[in-house]
Amino acid sequence: MLRVFTDGCEQDRLSVGDRGLHYGDGLFETILIRDGMPCLWNRHLARLALGADRLGLAQPSRSILREEAARICAGLDDGLLKLIVTRGVGGRGYRPPASPHPRRILLSYASSPSPDPSAQGGVVIRYCATPASVNRRLAGIKHLNRLDAVLARQEWDDPQIAEGLMCDDAGDVVGGTMTNLFVWDGVALATPAVTRSGLAGTVRSVALESAARAGIACVERPITRRMIEESVGLFLTNARIGVWPVVRLEEQSFDPERLPVDLLHQIRQAAQTPEWPDP
Amino acid sequence: MLRVFTDGCEQDRLSVGDRGLHYGDGLFETILIRDGMPCLWNRHLARLALGADRLGLAQPSRSILREEAARICAGLDDGLLKLIVTRGVGGRGYRPPASPHPRRILLSYASSPSPDPSAQGGVVIRYCATPASVNRRLAGIKHLNRLDAVLARQEWDDPQIAEGLMCDDAGDVVGGTMTNLFVWDGVALATPAVTRSGLAGTVRSVALESAARAGIACVERPITRRMIEESVGLFLTNARIGVWPVVRLEEQSFDPERLPVDLLHQIRQAAQTPEWPDP
Numbered sequence A, B: 001m002l003r004v005f006t007d008g009c010e011q012d013r014l015s016v017g018d019r020g021l022h023y024g025d026g027l028f029e030t031i032l033i034r035d036g037m038p039c040l041w042n043r044h045l046a047r048l049a050l051g052a053d054r055l056g057l058a059q060p061s062r063s064i065l066r067e068e069a070a071r072i073c074a075g076l077d078d079g080l081l082k083l084i085v086t087r088g089v090g091g092r093g094y095r096p097p098a099s100p101h102p103r104r105i106l107l108s109y110a111s112s113p114s115p116d117p118s119a120q121g122g123v124v125i126r127y128c129a130t131p132a133s134v135n136r137r138l139a140g141i142k143h144l145n146r147l148d149a150v151l152a153r154q155e156w157d158d159p160q161i162a163e164g165l166m167c168d169d170a171g172d173v174v175g176g177t178m179t180n181l182f183v184w185d186g187v188a189l190a191t192p193a194v195t196r197s198g199l200a201g202t203v204r205s206v207a208l209e210s211a212a213r214a215g216i217a218c219v220e221r222p223i224t225r226r227m228i229e230e231s232v233g234l235f236l237t238n239a240r241i242g243v244w245p246v247v248r249l250e251e252q253s254f255d256p257e258r259l260p261v262d263l264l265h266q267i268r269q270a271a272q273t274p275e276w277p278d279p
Helices: A019-023 A041-055 A062-073 A147-153 A202-213 A225-229 A261-271 B019-023 B041-055 B062-073 B147-153 B202-213 B225-229 B261-271
Strands: A003-006 A013-015 A026-034 A078-086 A103-110 A123-127 A161-167 A173-176 A180-184 A189-192 A218-221 A233-238 A242-249 B003-006 B013-015 B026-034 B078-086 B103-110 B123-127 B161-167 B173-176 B180-184 B189-192 B218-221 B233-238 B242-249
Touching: A003 A062, A019 A078, A019 B019, A019 B078, A019 B147, A026 A041, A041 A062, A041 A078, A041 A202, A041 B147, A062 A078, A062 A103, A078 B019, A123 A233, A147 A161, A147 B019, A147 B041, A161 A242, A173 A180, A173 A189, A180 A202, A189 A202, A202 A218, A202 A233, A202 A242, A202 A261, A233 A261, A242 A261, B003 B062, B019 B078, B026 B041, B041 B062, B041 B078, B041 B202, B062 B078, B062 B103, B123 B233, B147 B161, B161 B242, B173 B180, B173 B189, B180 B202, B189 B202, B202 B218, B202 B233, B202 B242, B202 B261, B233 B261, B242 B261
Parallel strands: A123 A161, A123 A242, A189 A218, B123 B161, B123 B242, B189 B218
Antiparallel strands: A003 A103, A013 B013, A026 A078, A078 A103, A161 A173, A180 A189, A180 A233, A233 A242, B003 B103, B026 B078, B078 B103, B161 B173, B180 B189, B180 B233, B233 B242
């Protein structure tokens, strides 16, 4: 953690009464910083707004978030901005207070030193035994209830394994612990629907739009392990990594050259392009 | 909040880097205080141990917890003790640190002034539209991922409605937002299994044992709305309320006199009996 703003002040401590701690009652965004500016700012804010709407939470003012993001990004060429919004303190038990005072926390981190795996062809991944939580009201949004991903990520220590895929209780593949999954059959793409479980990633939405522009079909649907076994290639996306081609999943090897490489390049570029948020 | 101990010190602020906030990576217990002593202490500690085992988290020392609980209960005749254990600060992303420093937070609250509803015959309850989250690895334990209960509790404002029942994605009834449910068919009891969803309440375990001692069958199983429609009576349990007979669920009325009242009395007594924790 490099810097922290809590409700606009340099403050790295929080009330132990905060509902973010008690119930995970809040949302977050992890935003890539390049050249002192956030990437995909408007997409992150749009997802935050969707989450706030789902939780019945007033979203913090976009202009305040923009000002604080600019302040925390200044002087940090490359890194990450984590934005947390909680419902704040109050309420008796699970019931939210009638007039909550949401709390916003912005944290900046230095870039992780991990090398670009696409330079080495791609990443090795595995399946996790921990199931992804299923709840249609919580699917898609980036809320603070992330124990399923924590337990899944705890399943391996091997630094050669970059990510683990999680399945729901029906056995369908939901995505990685921290990434969205795309499956390429040689002609078209498919990605897990995020209506029961999973998360609608910002780079996932970039990928969906880029594919549409490139005339490549990409369908959001349930993804079975069988579909993956029969696929030509896989790639993973998130805001921090951009795009990771997969070279191996358990015993199955993939040739990343057979992926739609121009499309992956476009997605990667878009995900890593800094933009000042709309004023 | 009356008093707060964080890792043994009077400290009501927490690092914003704590994993309890970021991911809900932790556990809690809500413990009734009577005559300056906790009730069902050993059951609460046993569930905490089960949860810590599930999360791969070292449980805080029982003797330290006992000492701090005694300290916070002293001078508080009646009230609540909330005990939170998080995985503390650290780790990159979802991955827990190799050697976490769990944090323990004890908070005391004055007793809520709500009257005993059994004095008025029982409580009025409803169904919630928010589904209960499904994850077999997280079912049963009292972790900090409670957004499903928060959203369900947000569905009603009417102070006449004491609780809402939640169903899982299959439509089976999991329990109340903050209570366990028991269904009485006139001969035997049933309560939702907590293997896919829901929470293994401390008073639920008291009820299961009390029923066994009284020679009343009580089965843990999936509970359908149909079973509830055909039931003779319902009651709810948790550590704070003890036992609540139900007089009405939506349009269905119940006569609490038809419940096994001696059993309910035994459960209520056991739930509200202060005990010093084993040294």
